[in-house]
Amino acid sequence: MSLIEITEVKKRFGDNEVLKGINIDVEPGEVIAIIGKSGSGKSTLLRCINGLETIDEGSISVAGAQLLPDELHLKALRLKVGMIFQQFNLFPHLSAGKNVMLSQMVVKKTPKAEAEEMAKKMLERVGLGHKFDAYPDQLSGGQQQRVAIARALAMEPIALLCDEITSALDPELVNEVLAVVKELASEGMTLLMVTHEMRFARDVCSRVVFMHMGRVHEIGRPEDVFANPKTPELKQFLGMQH
């Protein structure tokens, strides 16, 4: 059984069908890059896996936990997959440390001392141990995104979803975030990331999914996908990147 099973997933916004039957199975430890033009449905797919969008047809399961729209199933699922957002979405009224502690304490009921311990460890892991008491507005974009990663990691998920996590960053801040992700990948974390960083996808990912008009248009190992695009759409997409 795969870790994440996405089967025949369809999603409509009104008359607009943005996902037209998606099938992807993700094995434990895989790092998957989802690429494609804007509007191809890649972000929507990621948001569906976390239950931020409901699906109209098909099924998604993560380590046996089914995605169902009631609060109990959603919570079970969200404890297994963390999500990192393009806009970081740190809680502005809480310090970096408290950002990482909050959900441990209120969702998992972890005692405060333990949550603090974990928060310190996770901030250390993303290289921000010294920023425990800093507030989000005192941090750079890259630092904020690393806190967001620490916050997700503190819930001990078995997979992480990354939704264009470097797109809102100034170019010089992109690498510090990617370095953290690369580190996670090497430690065996399962990762699904929507990204525009083609070089990163080529170097780090085990598989690349090219989405086009709501479908998985091509899927394969990065060396195949990037070196030998089979369809004209992927050729055109890769050509645009340079």
Added chain:
Amino acid sequence: MNYAFDYGWLLEYWPVLLKGLAITVELTLVGGVFGVALGVACAWARALGPKWLRPIVTTYVEMIRNTPFLIQLFFIFFGLPSLGVRLGELEAANLAMIINLGAYGCEIVRAGIQATPKGQFEAGASLGMSRIQTFWYVVLIPALQRIWPALSSQIVIVMLGSAAVSQIAAEDLTFAANFIQSRTFRAFEAYFVSTAIYLALAIALRQMLRGLGWSLFPKRSGR
């Protein structure tokens, strides 16, 4: 509660209510038009007018916004005659409403003016327009468009506040309700019916102002 509601008096007294409603509408119309005009003038004075005028307008605005309408009304109607200014009930009511809306309107319109990009003033100046011309032709309409919803709400608030003018014997809708209850001893019913009329008037006024906004400020592209 064993009280029998009785609306039989409506048959006899509806013309009284109608007359009161007409006065309320008239007060709102006059107060609305002149109050907005005064508000625009004061907003101009405060934001762009001559330096000496600004503290005067600021004082006026702060005085009005920080005292109850009822007291403003009493001051105009009962207080001013000792200065030799004697006004009828309706004149006093109209004046009080204009002055009241003018102060709130000033603040609302000023917020709209302040949100105008600086480039608009500079563009006007670079085309050789005077400050007043720039204000009138370039700044004012987009500013009004921006704050129209807030201004509309304020006009509705002033209309509802006009119920107080019954206290200087201006014969508005509330005055009519008071009159009817003193004749019929059906206080609750009289106020209930007039409250319902106010509610209908508020809803209608809001719709009218929205429609007016659409016709005054037709949607332009890029907005």
Added chain:
Amino acid sequence: MNEFTDWDILRNLLLAARWTVALSIVSFIGGGIVGALLLLLRIGEGRAGQIFTKVYIELFQGTPLLMQLFLAFFGLGLFGIDVPAWLAATVALILWTAAFLVEIWRGCVESIAKGQWEASSSLGMGYLQQMRYVILPQALRIAVPPTVGFSVQVVKGTALTSIIGFVELAKAGTVLTNATFQPFTVYGFVALIYFCLCWPLSKSSQVLERKLNVAHRNH
């Protein structure tokens, strides 16, 4: 006839102003409590609660406060109790205040970015947890200036209770005018006292708002 000095007038008005202050405080706090309960219904998931609060707000914001005072005064009387003016005044002002506060606060809650809801969802928080730990702490901060600003409307609103016979500042003004025949002086003083009560509130609302805007620029 003129045994009233200006000082006599002012002293009597100030004594009456205590009731204006008391009524304002009770109405504001009571309105805040009712408003908070209505807010839970308004932004909650239940359809019935949403519709109820919408109608409530429309009724209280769409009719004159003076009419609400009359209806409270004569409406409570229908239950056979002899309603004192202060009771009718308090009830009406609390309900009226709540209708405005709930709308102000709803605006604050809705101004919190969608990402905050999504991030806290993705961390497994339920609706109540999101509200309590993420949304409300932020909304509360931005709600302070407009809430303080609205307290000015409450203070001014209490003037209308004089019409149903509650003896506060405005009523004292009327009584003193009838006794002294000096409406200009009396209403001038009355206005001045209201101004002294309201202006600090208006001003602090503006200052708080400016502070908040400065703090926001750092984000």
